[in-house]
Amino acid sequence: MEYINNELCLGPLKKPLLPLVANYMRPIYVYDLDSVAQRYQAMSQALKGTRLFFAVKSNPNPGVLQKLKSLGAGADVVSLGEIKRALECGFSPQDIVYSGVGKTKFELAEALKLGIYQINVESLPELERIGVLARELNKKAQVALRLNPDVDINTHPYIATGLKDNKFGMERSMVPALVKCLKSYSDSIDLVGVSLHLGSQMLEFSGYDEALKRLKTVYLELQAQFPTLKKFDFGGGLGIFYDRVDLQLEESLLQKYAQITLENLSDLNCELQAEPGRWLVAHCGALITQVQYIKETSAKTFVIVDAGMNHLIRPSLYEATHRIEPLKRKDAAFVVDVVGPICESSDFFAKEISLTKVQEGDFVAIMDSGAYGYSMASVYNLQELPLEICI
Ligand SMILES: Cc1ncc(COP(=O)(O)O)c(C=O)c1O
Missing domain, CATH: 3.20.20.10 (Alanine racemase)
Structure with missing residues (x-):
């Protein structure tokens, strides 16, 4: 329902998010x-x-x-x-x-x-x-x-x-x-x-x-x-x-x-x-982040993205749940932990979720992050703050 032609959209007017990553540099908070x-x-x-x-x-x-x-x-x-x-x-x-x-x-x-x-x-x-x-x-x-x-x-x-x-x-x-x-x-x-x-x-x-x-x-x-x-x-x-x-x-x-x-x-x-x-x-915002690696271990599959707990701290601080949606939906899915680059084991966005089978370079959106997202962000590990775009 948030997808048109398998592309993720935001807000009542269903604005597509894919164009926002044309010149992607770092994670982006988008607000509708x-x-x-x-x-x-x-x-x-x-x-x-x-x-x-x-x-x-x-x-x-x-x-x-x-x-x-x-x-x-x-x-x-x-x-x-x-x-x-x-x-x-x-x-x-x-x-x-x-x-x-x-x-x-x-x-x-x-x-x-x-x-x-x-x-x-x-x-x-x-x-x-x-x-x-x-x-x-x-x-x-x-x-x-x-x-x-x-x-x-x-x-x-x-x-x-x-x-x-x-x-x-x-x-x-x-x-x-x-x-x-x-x-x-x-x-x-x-x-x-x-x-x-x-x-x-x-x-x-x-x-x-x-x-x-x-x-x-x-x-x-x-x-x-x-x-x-x-x-x-x-x-x-x-x-x-x-x-x-x-x-x-x-x-x-x-x-x-x-x-x-x-x-x-x-x-x-x-x-x-x-x-x-x-x-x-909260619902007006999403944090767009790019998949860097798919890492397989004997216990889990990790999707490692370039956003971290420093960009959205709610999951690690409050054990909060956010839906994670791919910008481009595909049919196949896998069960993964979505994690960031920060050197803390609490640096995760979701555990054991079923996610579209993304690959390195794909983009996902961490949904409903328009409240207490950017405002709680930090530069921990000297990561840059995310960008913000209003649409
Ligand atoms: C004094 C005060 N008013 C309003 C709010 C807003 O709360 P909420 O975002 O849950 O509506 C807060 C949030 O902590 C607060 O401390």
């Missing part, structure tokens, strides 16, 4: 901007009235960011680098929500000077730091409190962020101390929001539902004391399928997620905010 638009529109419609702040960390490619900006998205950022990238791509400071547990004094001062729309605060010392800095700069910081509701969303432990032993957000028991701090900095801080983000790749919503209920209570308690409180940011985290193409089931999960969100939060009559990353861009 029509897919980005389609996903953005689907999510906006489902989450009626919610302001979507795209999680820049998932894919900071300028073409992707400009596309999302043109569709009306804001940007969710976690560093000054991401703020700068968002501004370069046309977002205004008023389009930006700034999260992250380790914001430095320098970063916060820059954010305050720029007039960033909302700073999502992750600890009491950070709140105090903002109060002091904003006073010095004669600014009024607009902050949301990121609360940690201590719920499990059944995802990989490395991408769970809403449990009490995670470093993210603040426990509800901190609220009295936060209120005291906010009152002592009432000249330099406005409390404008409550925020949460429970983690990523969420495909089941009971923990999320519980988290919304818990934080809604906190929101109402805080609102009684802070009339400036008018925003509820319910984070990102909606998951996708990596092991199969089932856009219909993904659509129904989106509807379920939206229903739970709106049922819980609509009556707050506040600005609802989301910070989606993966759901918007």
